[in-house]
Amino acid sequence: MSPVRDVQITFDSADPARLAAFWAEVLGYRVQPPPEGFETWDQALEAFGVPPERRNDASALVHPDGTGPRVFIQRVPEPKVAKNRLHVDVRAAPGRQGDARMAALEAEAERLVGLGATRLERHEPEPPLGAGHIVMADPEGNEFCLD
Numbered sequence: 001m002s003p004v005r006d007v008q009i010t011f012d013s014a015d016p017a018r019l020a021a022f023w024a025e026v027l028g029y030r031v032q033p034p035p036e037g038f039e040t041w042d043q044a045l046e047a048f049g050v051p052p053e054r055r056n057d058a059s060a061l062v063h064p065d066g067t068g069p070r071v072f073i074q075r076v077p078e079p080k081v082a083k084n085r086l087h088v089d090v091r092a093a094p095g096r097q098g099d100a101r102m103a104a105l106e107a108e109a110e111r112l113v114g115l116g117a118t119r120l121e122r123h124e125p126e127p128p129l130g131a132g133h134i135v136m137a138d139p140e141g142n143e144f145c146l147d
Contacts, residue, residue, distance in 0.1 A: 007069050009088065012076040013140055019073050020059035022139055025115050026090060029061040029071060080141045089133075089147040098125060105134045105146045112136060112146075 013019045020031055038044035045055045061071040093104035102125065109119050116139040125132035134146040 008072050009069055010072045010074065011140075011142060012080070013073050014075065014079065015056065015140070016059040016073040016075050017056050019138065019140055020061055020071075022116055023071055023073070024061050026112060026117075026138075027061065027063075027068075027071070029063055029068070032060040032062045032070070084143045087142070088144040090144060092146045097131065101125070102132050105132070108146050109134050109136060 011019060011023075023029065024031060034041045034044040038047065042055065057075045059073045061073075063069075090108075092108040093101045096104055102122075109117075113119055118137040118141075120135040120137055120143065122134050123130070123132055131147075135143060136146060137143050
């Protein structure tokens with residue numbers, strides 16, 4: 001049997017700092033703190049010799065208690081041009097069903113639109129297997145589901 005491995009979720013981005021702020025709010029994560037001995041990332045990057053124009057090349061988010069996967073956001077030169085082949089499901093209505101579930105998803109969709117997300121489509125519940133979900137896109141067009 002293969003060993004259990006930690007995973008990191010990585011997003012390609014035009015603006016890692018902006019996308020990190022968005023996903024931190026969506027997931028309840030926090031931006032990874034700077035290395036020990038530095039109060040800010042700017043101080044650390046300055047000490048590491050990173051020029052100012054390269055200081056938004058990457059950002060990372062961590063779960064507040066360290067239990068969830070790290071989210072890494074890296075700058076890439078090209079824009080997103082096609083549908084994601086892999087996406088994030090944000091569990092916004094755990095344990096809820098029917099109208100209560102969809103109301104919770106709608107409330108979260110509205111909150112995320114206020115943060116810069118785009119609502120793409122709603123899928124109604126189709127029992128017994130389809131509980132219903134809402135497809136969204138982050139500020140750079142990466143699709144994700146409120147599930």
